[in-house]
Amino acid sequence: MSVYDYKVKTSSGLTAKLERYKGKVLVLVNTATKCGFTPQLEDLQKLQDKYGDQGLQILGFPSNQFDGQEPLADGEITEFCSLNHGVNFPLFKKIDVRGETADPLYQYLTDEQPFKGFDMNHPTAKLMVSIIESKHPEYLYGNGIKWNFTKFLVDREGHVTARFEPTSEPFDMETSIQELLKQETAIAE
Incomplete structure (x- = not known):
């Protein structure tokens, strides 16, 4: 099994197969x-x-x-992210990522890469954990997504290789990304 076995909905509601990203580091x-x-x-x-x-x-x-922090409709999300943050990577249809209603893709991701804790040195980690403890203590148990901006790294064969919690900044993944890109490039040559 790999991420390529899953289908997702685009922000416009069309079905997209993740196998279209085969060969890429995701x-x-x-x-x-x-x-x-x-x-x-x-x-x-x-x-x-x-x-x-x-x-x-x-x-x-x-x-x-997570506390209603995505109130926008699907098309509005894409527009907001593009205009305010320069995003041009794909943003898919709004989904549930935890609990019984979690999209099957996210059930797979969390099964493959369990929760290993937060980086408590991150400037907002203590605040985030205190919010979770007071409002959603059940989020702290199990391997489900704990909050927005949990990041999963996937190799070119569709295998989930790492999980980075919201308290990991995107550039904290850079070395792991570089290793996967180099490793796969060396194999392909």
Whole structure:
């Protein structure tokens, strides 16, 4: 099984197979436009710009499961992210990413890469954890998505290789991205 076995909906409602990204290094991230982590969109786009020609593809999956921080409709999300954060990587239809209603793709991602904790050195980690503890303590249990901007790194064969929590900045993934890009390039030659 790999991410290529899943289908998702585009922001316009069309079905898209993830196998269309076969051969690329992927970053799948659950996004929200009204979150304290929303500025991560800019660094995600910088990674896309820097490594896109080498085979990196960022894929955004908006979700409104975390304190209503994604109130916009699908088309509005794409427009907001483009105008305010320069995003040109694909943003798909808004989905649930945790719990019983989680999209099958996100069930797969969290099964493949369990939760290993937050980077408590991140400037907003303590605030985020205190919000989760007070409003949604159930989020802290299990491997489900804890908050917006959880990032999954996927190799060119569709295998989930790493999970980066919201308290990991996009550029914290750069070394792992470079390794996957080089490793796969060396194998392909």
